[in-house]
Amino acid sequence: MRFYGRTAELRTLHELLDSCQTKNTCRLAVVTGRRRIGKTTLIEEAFRDCGVPYIYFFTSVGISENDFCARLIKAVSETLDIKFPPTLTDASDTFSYVLELAKSHAFVLAIDECQDAESRVPDFWSKLQKAWDLNKDGGKLLLVLSGSIQSTIERVFGSESSPLFGRADLFMVLQPFTTRETEAIFYEEFPAGQNEDLLTLYAVTGGVARYLAFFADWDALSSRRLLECIFSEKGSWYQAEGILLLSKEFRTSTSTYLTILQLVASGVSKRSELQDRLDVDISPYLQRLETNYRLIERTEPILQKKSNRNFRYKIKDPFFRYWFAFISQMSQQSYIERGLWAPARAHAAKMLPAFLGRTLEDWFIRRCLENPAWCEVGSWWDRKGENEIDLIAIDRACKRILIAEVKLNRDKYDEYRLRKKIDVFLEHHPELSAFDIAWRPLSIENMRDLI
Structure with missing residues (x-):
């Protein structure tokens, strides 16, 4: 399957690369999201023909610090045609060397599954932080760190106690494709x-x-x-x-x-x-x-x-x-x-x-969430679970509400029963009684509708 979508993400990554070259400083981008979401494919698509050397480095599980340093220096030196690269065994020294090269070479370095390094490279994030803070100015490196264990990545970059807190110029969380x-x-x-x-x-x-x-x-x-x-x-x-x-x-x-x-x-x-x-x-x-x-x-x-x-x-x-x-x-x-x-x-x-019936409810909820006109979207049920409404979407700016019953088979739609549920809902939320309320069935035939 060919590459689809991600137009905004590609544009943002390209703009960050341009910033490295025009501002004469290194930039750090973090790309995360669940596994299989397309992080590596996005990075490859963004930088394969970006006009500067692009280096992809995969962090193998269980790699030692010596191996990490040797492999990273080899990948960078071969791409940049460095004839006699040094032999380094400390990650801090290795990152410092890469950042020093960026003062005479503009390039992109993507380190994929970077979270796997922390278990085998002692103080991995602290060593990266030290090298980054001391050497990023004056360089033209775009360092892209990609990781699938989102909780780890957010801990490293989002916690005030983390060495890399505040260092990322871009923190991109890839989401699944929208319904559209x-x-x-x-x-x-x-x-x-x-x-x-x-x-x-x-x-x-x-x-x-x-x-x-x-x-x-x-x-x-x-x-x-x-x-x-x-x-x-x-x-x-x-x-x-x-x-x-x-x-x-x-x-x-x-x-x-x-x-x-x-x-x-x-x-x-x-x-x-x-x-x-x-x-x-x-x-x-x-x-x-x-x-x-x-x-x-x-x-x-x-x-x-x-x-x-x-x-x-x-x-x-x-x-x-x-x-x-x-x-x-x-x-x-x-x-x-x-x-x-x-x-x-x-x-x-x-x-x-039966499973598709529940999936169809999720499809329409997501469909509404993708429409910025609806400020609040969700399902509703009372405390006892006796009255449930599959979909409610509220547009407060225009004072309108869409209420829908989702059925895989439209013939099972019961308008009278839905209207009774709406009455119960409005008893719980009388402040919405003045809104323009529309109710309708939504079935598989409506999947492509712009709701």
Whole structure:
């Protein structure tokens, strides 16, 4: 699949490179985001033909400080044609040498998966900070640090106690493609596709670039072909992706984290319900899953005060929602491990309609969030859960509200029932009664609408 989108990100990186050369000072850019989001591809696209030498350096897991220094000096010296580079074994001296070269050579150095260096290079971030502060002025280096463990990167650059706090000239967090971008990519790659195919693709990829490319490269963009690809030998990479990503994040108590995630994915959304199913105190696990790993999130009724306890947990990443629901289940793992693809596909196909119904709600919420006219977007439910509204979008500037019931099958839309729920909602929020309120069904036919 060719490179899509990221126009604003490319422009920003190019502008930062121009600044290095016009201001005669080194610049530091940080590019982060979940794994497979397209960080490396973006950096390669930005600097492959940028007019100055571009050096890509991958930080291998377990690399020693001596190896790190030797490999980095080799990569830089070969690209810049340095005939007799020094032999250095300290990261601080190595960074100082690279920054000294930047005073006579303009170039871009991208260090990928930089967070892996801190476990084997003593005081890695402090050594980089020391060299940077002493040598960046007068150079023309754009140093790009890319990392996938976002919590580590934000700790290093966002904490006041961190050596590199305040040093980044750019901190870019790559997000999945928007619904509009995913839609555009889908129909360009598969012009004959239908909305159901688009929804299924969104359900299994969440708009993550690498997953979209995987299915596009296998010509597996229809709903049928997607299931055939996932549950086959060629889908082994996708099948293993979930546990691989989780193993990169978790260090201890992996089984407890996985149990909680599996429960949340299956619809156990309240803290009390989760606690009832485990023998350990889940509070620290929930806190880390939400704050450190960002794998779950609290969802609250729209307009609810944050102090209220009326919230639910859900898997934050659409890919993990699918992976836990369709791949990590014991029955599916049994089929996959034995290569019994037909029953694995049949089981997934049976579960898919209910899953797509929930995915469609997420699609329309994201669709509204992408429209700047809507200042508040979300779902709503009362404390007892007796009245629930799938989508509410509020435009306070124009004093209008869109309220929608999302149904995979439009024939199941019940306008009378929705209007009764709206009455209950307005009883809780009488300040909105004067707004212009529009209600409607939203189904798979509306996926491409500009809402």
